[in-house]
Amino acid sequence: MEKLTNYTFDEITVGQTAEYRKQITERDIVLFADVSGDVNPLHLDAEFAAGTDFGERIAHGMLTGALISAALALELPGPGTVYLGQSLRFRRPVKIGDEISVQLEVVEKREDKGFITLDCKAINQDGKAVVTGTAEVMAPREKLSLPKPVLPEVSLAG
Numbered sequence: 001m002e003k004l005t006n007y008t009f010d011e012i013t014v015g016q017t018a019e020y021r022k023q024i025t026e027r028d029i030v031l032f033a034d035v036s037g038d039v040n041p042l043h044l045d046a047e048f049a050a051g052t053d054f055g056e057r058i059a060h061g062m063l064t065g066a067l068i069s070a071a072l073a074l075e076l077p078g079p080g081t082v083y084l085g086q087s088l089r090f091r092r093p094v095k096i097g098d099e100i101s102v103q104l105e106v107v108e109k110r111e112d113k114g115f116i117t118l119d120c121k122a123i124n125q126d127g128k129a130v131v132t133g134t135a136e137v138m139a140p141r142e143k144l145s146l147p148k149p150v151l152p153e154v155s156l157a158g
Helices: 028-034 046-050 061-074
Strands: 003-005 015-025 083-090 099-110 116-124 129-138 145-147
Touching: 015 061, 028 061, 061 083, 061 099, 061 116, 061 129, 083 116, 099 129
Parallel strands: none
Antiparallel strands: 003 145, 015 099, 083 129, 099 116, 116 129
16 A cells, blocks of 8 residues: 655755646546636636637646645645645646646745745646745654555546
């Protein structure tokens, strides 16, 4: 069984990096719309989206933001991380089929609070930044190594 292991505050160093990858699917966009309630036709209606500057449906910006959250929770610092804040700048659209690589780099450690600031970039398969920003997290103090949970089966009725 695959394990999730974190980095504790004391183990983390400025300059440390991590990466998380995910391909964006039709299902991801539909599930995100359902969970968030964001049913903007730009994300769900191909005919509507064809008439926009993008020419096709695009993923919700915050779906890409959620990939950054996943990278923090799964890679660096990992399980036990507490999200404190995030700044995001949306640079390019993310489309169905795009392979997104979230790249994290530790840029600051605050010893007094146990906070870590990370530079965050989401890059598409063409090497172009789609989202940039920073995240502030409270890094775990306790070392954890846990079985990676299996995602639940979800079905949609249309």
